[in-house]
Amino acid sequence: MLKGVCTMDTRVDILDNNNLDKDVILRVANIIRDGGLVAFPTETVYGLGANALDSEAVKKIFIAKGRPQDNPLIVHIADFNELEALVENVPDIAKKLMESFWPGPMTLILEKKPIIPDGTSAGLKTIGIRMPSDIIAREIIRAAGVPIAGPSANISGKPSPTDVERCIEDLNGKIDYIIGGETSAVGLESTIIDCMVDPPCVLRPGGITLEMLRKIDEKIYIDKAIMEKPKDNLKPKAPGMKYRHYAPKAPVKIVNGELKKTIAKINEIVQNYIGEGKRVGIMATDETKDFYEDAIVISLGSREDLKTIGKNLFETLRCFDDKEVDVILTEAFDEVGFGVAIMNRLNKSAGFNIINV
Secondary structure: OOEEEEOOEEEEEEEOOOOHHHHHHHHHHHHHOOOOOOOOOOOOOOOOEOOOOHHHHHHHHHHHHHHOOOOOOEEEEHHHHHHHHHHHHHHHHHHHHHHHHHHOEEEEEEEEEEOHHHHHOOOOEEEEEEEOOOOHHHHHHHHHHHOOEEOOOOOOOOOOOOHHHHHHHHHHOOOOEEEEEOOOOOOOOOOEOOOOOOOOEEEEEOOHHHHHOOOOOOOOEEHHHHOOOOOOOOOOOOOOOOOOOOOOOOEEEEOOHHHHHHHHHHHHHHHHHHHHHHHHHEEOOOOOOOHHOOOOOEOOOOOOHHHHHHHHHHHHHHHHHHHOOEEEEOOOOOOOOOOHHHHHHHHHHOOOEEOOO
């Protein structure tokens, strides 16, 4: 339906992962090489891409998104042989992680070479590097012949987009091209691992869980600071560490505790808000959705399937914007496995507004 549409100044094309239109890929690659901006699908979330080696093109990313300049970008590559030109010595543990999880939803923090502008790395001597598994993303990178800096393709602070319609909603008229593909398979941004410390440290949880990483190195750990409200003077080493992220228009409140008590507390809070004339949204699960009344209830999926909950999280937050709710209440999840990444995003979206019961 959207194929070949020119909306305001932005062209939109939808590609079939199983039958890529090479002409579209080349057109997009030329835009990247010429310093333009392109939104494109990845398995994590949709990305907003520019030539990572072009400081002027990178500036356009920050302008289009309204992104703080001290928030570093992730550089995307398509093949292992591209690494040598971009980073200095690659530690053995980084090589092992690449062999196990690339291509895929994992970003490694490594020492950058001077070829990467300070604007891309937010002035840091390190850079995050990722090799996406999405075929469209990798074909665009290959055709462009340059690494692509690619944060999420949304207005900074909003929930990241997992389909092309949300990219259009946020960036129509602000960038040169939007490429659509399948809905993002993971739905949360990549796991970020700092390989410049020993043992390596997880700076952002994602689809590659701590349990998976510890099969490669049992000493890998998660930076405790990422699950806490960040300090104002924090200099972020990776995207998503400092600023409020993933936030819909309505404030989000997390209710954390034993499930029956959580349900009761949410229902109590709903009634208080209704008494104030407010419209309430509830992020529930398949197991709990029928226990809520007098609110707009959306299930993220089954508590037995955290991957589906993670995949649906950002789109559900955006759906509540569509429904114009005044406040969003959500159940919490156990911080194990993929639940760590889910709670990281929920904490960020709520500004760490947590009600413990």
